[in-house]
Amino acid sequence: MKREALLREFFQYVILNICGMIGLSCYILADTFFISNGLGANGLTALNLAIPIYSFIHGSGLMFGMGGATKYSIYRGLKEYKNADKSFSNTIYIMSILAVIFMLTGMFFSDELTKLLGAEKDVFPMTKTYLQVILLFAPVFMTNDTMICFVRNDGNPKLSMIGMLTGSFSNIILDYIFIFPLNMGIFGAVFATGLSPIISLIVLSRHWLGKQNQFHFVRINLSFRLIGNIISLGIPSFITEIASGIVIIAFNAIILHLQGNIGVAAYGVVANLSLVVISIYTGIAQGTQPILSRTYGYGERDSQKQILKYALKTMLILSCGIYLIFLLFSNPIVSIFNREQDIQLQQIAEIGLKLYFTAIPFVGFNIIISSYFTSIEKALPAQIVSLSRGFFVIIPMVFFLSFLLKMTGVWLSLLITECFVAFVGIVLYLKLEC
Numbered sequence: 001m002k003r004e005a006l007l008r009e010f011f012q013y014v015i016l017n018i019c020g021m022i023g024l025s026c027y028i029l030a031d032t033f034f035i036s037n038g039l040g041a042n043g044l045t046a047l048n049l050a051i052p053i054y055s056f057i058h059g060s061g062l063m064f065g066m067g068g069a070t071k072y073s074i075y076r077g078l079k080e081y082k083n084a085d086k087s088f089s090n091t092i093y094i095m096s097i098l099a100v101i102f103m104l105t106g107m108f109f110s111d112e113l114t115k116l117l118g119a120e121k122d123v124f125p126m127t128k129t130y131l132q133v134i135l136l137f138a139p140v141f142m143t144n145d146t147m148i149c150f151v152r153n154d155g156n157p158k159l160s161m162i163g164m165l166t167g168s169f170s171n172i173i174l175d176y177i178f179i180f181p182l183n184m185g186i187f188g189a190v191f192a193t194g195l196s197p198i199i200s201l202i203v204l205s206r207h208w209l210g211k212q213n214q215f216h217f218v219r220i221n222l223s224f225r226l227i228g229n230i231i232s233l234g235i236p237s238f239i240t241e242i243a244s245g246i247v248i249i250a251f252n253a254i255i256l257h258l259q260g261n262i263g264v265a266a267y268g269v270v271a272n273l274s275l276v277v278i279s280i281y282t283g284i285a286q287g288t289q290p291i292l293s294r295t296y297g298y299g300e301r302d303s304q305k306q307i308l309k310y311a312l313k314t315m316l317i318l319s320c321g322i323y324l325i326f327l328l329f330s331n332p333i334v335s336i337f338n339r340e341q342d343i344q345l346q347q348i349a350e351i352g353l354k355l356y357f358t359a360i361p362f363v364g365f366n367i368i369i370s371s372y373f374t375s376i377e378k379a380l381p382a383q384i385v386s387l388s389r390g391f392f393v394i395i396p397m398v399f400f401l402s403f404l405l406k407m408t409g410v411w412l413s414l415l416i417t418e419c420f421v422a423f424v425g426i427v428l429y430l431k432l433e434c
Contacts, residue, residue: 077297
């Protein structure tokens, strides 16, 4: 493929996916804004304690969506159309099973889960409400995540973006209506969030009900080999999402000990802004995935390398701009989420923004290189990168640095972790290319 055409296709997919992923991440950012203004610091603490569960649900949806859609694109590139439909059908079957498990957990185990996440006293009822409702809506969240990936990989990135943005904007509007005029509290916030993927799915239905749709649900016997392959390819996307949730859980436990609920509320501001930043890098990664998987199916090795270069250059430019905004405007940004003008919350969050987000270029590199490995069916290096940043390095690092440097160590743990994992990613890439 000529470079001009490749660059044009790259920007078409990436810009649309960045916009869509920012919209998708704004589900929770909108909750953060309206809850902080409507329910104060306790509401913000409850949201931050509950938010890792959303990361698990969203990550699971992306795992099946990215894994299944990657396999679908590769089969389409190989012109194995029946196998492409089998990939879609197996993805829907296994995704539905896990979605039901999440829903049953919300129905019967929300009390135990709320205690496990550390909610106590004043914030317990609000945390439980948010958890229970978000788990009950898990099937629509996961279906939406999965269908967004398939619609995008089926040559319709524009509709995929429109679906994500429509869901996000509807969430913002419903958040305001349910929390303020209707005074529904945290239930209103999470109910608005749960309705948003339903609206997104209605928009996306234009594709699979239309003539341009090329993926079809067919009757199959479950192929555990294919399901294993789909999950293997989707695990890096899952870990990228749940890494945020795992980091939040670990950070919450440490910050509760160091600074109490106010510290957790301050971290909530930083953590939820980080979800938006991560969504930008996820948008770049997911935008490149359909092109990479297709060129991999065609055997176009040079095109794969060129797409990776475009992705990394785009990431670096955006990272510089994002960090400059947080560095220069940390005070007004935090103030947006600090309705009660709590001085301690303001100070903790401002310092956190400036230190925590020094890590973002390394975060972006790790997300993109992991997605690159996945897109060319190199699941093991993708999993090494994802597991390192999501589990094996960040958890011991935050405990070790917080012991040495208190809150400063908490903020810097992400930078040290992502730097180390980026080095591992570079080594794996060079080994793969040799």
